[in-house]
Amino acid sequence: MQSTTKLTRGLSARHIRFMALGAAIGTGLFYGSAKAIETAGPAVLIAYIIGGAAVFMVMRALGEMAVHNPIAGSFSQYASHYLGPRAGFFAGWTYVFEMLIVCLADVTAFGFYMKLWFPEVAQWIWVLGIICFIGAINLCHVKVFGEMEFWLSIIKIVAIVAMIVGGAAIMMFGFGQASDHAVGISNLFEHGGFMPNGIGGVIASFAVVMFAFGGIEVIGITASEAKNPDVTIPRAINAVPIRILLFYVLTLFVLMCIYPWNQIGSQGSPFVQIFDSLGISSAANILNVVVITAAISAINSDIFGAGRMMFGMAHEGQAPKAFTKLTKNGVPWMTVLVMSLVLLVGVVLNYLIPEKVFLVIASIATFATIWVWLMILVSQVAMRKKMTPEQVASLKFPVPLWPVGPVVAIIFMLFIFGVLGYFEDTRIALYVGIVWLVILTGAYALWVKKPEADTQPNYNAEPVE
Template identity: 65%
Template structure:
């Protein structure tokens, strides 16, 4: 099989995208990182998840409107290039790829930690190397294999969380397995220092951790290039975001903090250990480990997929090496999978050198990349809406709600989160690293892309391999996307 430049195959069905949408909201940030968010904000973290979730929903609706209108490979990286300029597209695409690499490093680190539960004498880096090669090999088969993996991974996670919620509510209502009267209940949310035990400052500080937990949910937009019917599937997936946030974050963590006082969650282990133990299940630790390992594998799988498809779209534009456009016979961009695998092996090195600090260091840097990508999505969407109004183009089939007030309010909130990263000392490093990264990209664009003349003036032309018109995009919209500023 000789890999040649080709096209992506539209092999993701409704079932795959629906469960990818579910799974994108359940990852390492929830199972492993939520303890830090609870420590920082106390029960008020529930309010932070609701506020952050509302902002994420608006980001996803903005991305959804663009993805339904232009279902192309590269998604929001290409939208930024089209509506904000080539430099913005270059920065957005590479920052998202950077985000996926950093998040994947956090996920493989978490995987190594989880495997240590059963095999404490095995070095963590050994597990990381093994999972990188296994997931990488599976991603090389076909996009349907990726979709099937996500379906089953998500099924395990969702089943476990629903079971925890139902069991936890039963304990709160009926008092099963409690050692004393009123040991569990909603009163725990207000009885240990109040709902805002660490004050307003603690509430604000927890946003940096909360937003990291939502990172990766934008992968729904990336699927547009390989969805069988993006016009129908993407809106359905995105519209479930609020319900998923309320169920998987607010309700789940609310039940946990009702069962176990928030100040007893020391962050040494996942807060989900507490609820399993309270349910009185003898095999609770082992069950939990299966669930969190599944979550980590799902996240690693999605990280490789997302970064690979973004690099594919950027390479088509001349913003990344041309070799990234090469695909296998089954339509998988093989070189991007190889590069992601190589990058993830860095995680093995980090865990061998600084095992105790690897996760915190990686996760804090990923937060900046995540919110920056969201900001570019919102800016691109605003420019698209203005162009539609200015040139009297056909209206979008999946418009954002409450335009333009909600969109501008979300932009303000994302900027606020970036400010939070710089305000607190323990997250300031993430902002510094992020700003240095952006500066490096500006220099790279000026020296490697702009001066070589490799950048294509239009994102999509009449000979582009990614089909657009037959996926429900109006002819006038396609012409608008083909045009240059």
């Protein structure tokens, strides 16, 4: 089945930009935002702004390295080269772990979503179907994957814009205004004030807030399959954080102006509440289309990212060599197959997990995400220290506010680890994370052969003819 040894450059700037948007706009916004609001009240807006700023610094650090050397496996190989093979092993497999956790949640959620329309069909049939479908898409030419992700992301973005416009119409013209509460900016400061649960509530909300931004680092993994990484990667990175902040902050601002913060989520998804207020009787069906799209998009992006990560790590000797096998279209088919099989096993395990486990799953995913982001930031700092002034001056996409920006971002990531451990609801994530790192330590000692020389192989893809 293997007829080529290099990934194919088939992702355009449009594909990469919307892949990053699609990865970061999903469950964290459509459902997780209600939990974040419950924890912090209207002050959750501050948490999203701070979290978004930190994520932007991570993306700029990743962008600096990805443009300087676009390779398969991205931040795992950067960590290996600048911090040592062990760091790369930890970063790469923790990213795969993160993607698996999120995928397990999303494939199970997809089964629940489909039950709204087909209650008589067993849930496992839908789960099996979506895994096979997404696996097949990921085996096609990377351009097919990029095109699908583009249109799925468009649907989600249109839904968010519709909610913002609909919410603004409610505020301005009083459509569907309920009699039991006022509509307007005053809702942000009543019902206990702007920060009803104090600074502690804002800090606690970071567990869900940072989960919401997780997945955006996939943009670095696309570098080896981007047609023109010197142009497409900087454009995507510079555009996405601003848009995500706009979608998250503006959406939640409108939502909390329409409803008192302590009522949000009490009647289901915040999206349903908005559409119900507009008098749309099919609000549940509209929401179902959106969340199904979000789930498919997230699964699609996560399998892609984890697969490419394992492909790059296999070249480094940190994953089975079988993961380097490619189809004639330049797609690592073995990694896609392995991810799909693991998800099938995970689906069986998910039947044992109750629906209210969202916060636990989000917390564990947050631990993995923050660890990966920390590795990206530290790798970029290590890269800069090894470069000459001339090499630094020649960087095409240097990180801003150097060195203060990356250092502050590193401190913030360490702070999030402390947040996970401090609050009882999220402490299990820290326990699971520590156990995971211990397992990786043993796996590295037992199975990974140390490289003969400190070299950085070049797995750059060939351009599309």
